[in-house]
Amino acid sequence: MEVVQQMSPLSMGWCINCHRQTEVNFNDTYYSAYEDYHKEMKDGDRTKVTVEDIGGLECQKCHY
Numbered sequence: 309m310e311v312v313q314q315m316s317p318l319s320m321g322w323c324i325n326c327h328r329q330t331e332v333n334f335n336d337t338y339y340s341a342y343e344d345y346h347k348e349m350k351d352g353d354r355t356k357v358t359v360e361d362i363g364g365l366e367c368q369k370c371h372y
């Protein structure tokens with residue numbers, strides 16, 4: 309068996325940074341409820357929706 313290694317820091321900063329940067333696949337029907345964002349995308353006022361935009365920095369999403 310190969311030796312197991314920790315590949316990522318698993319710190320809160322690591323979680324948060326990725327949530328700030330990563331875009332969600334906003335065309336998926338799962339996100340159809342976000343009507344304001346869809347309108348902003350359509351109007352050209354918004355180019356992307358990140359995990360942060362859908363609440364990925366809210367404390368209680370990870371701490372409860």
Ligand code: HEC
Nearest residue numbers: 318319322323324326327330332333359362363364369370
């Ligand atoms: C490499 C990128 C990345 C890292 C690192 C990461 N996440 Fe995420 N996380 C995502 C993405 C992308 C989504 C949104 C998935 C979607 O809805 O399409 C997500 C969503 C979530 C959600 C769901 C939020 C919601 O609105 O329901 C939770 C909870 C979450 N992450 C917790 C964590 C925790 C805790 C860590 C650190 C231990 C972490 N994530 C690290 C990319 C990441």
Ligand code: HEC
Nearest residue numbers: 317318319320321323324327364365366367368369370371
């Ligand atoms: C995406 C997930 C995520 C979100 C959102 C998040 N945290 Fe965290 N937080 C973590 C993780 C994972 C750890 C543990 C990190 C570790 O052990 O290195 C942590 C650790 C902490 C700690 C240290 C706890 C201890 O026992 O030392 C505090 C305090 C904290 N978070 C506060 C907050 C506050 C305040 C917010 C909102 C502004 C927040 N967190 C939002 C994932 C998150």
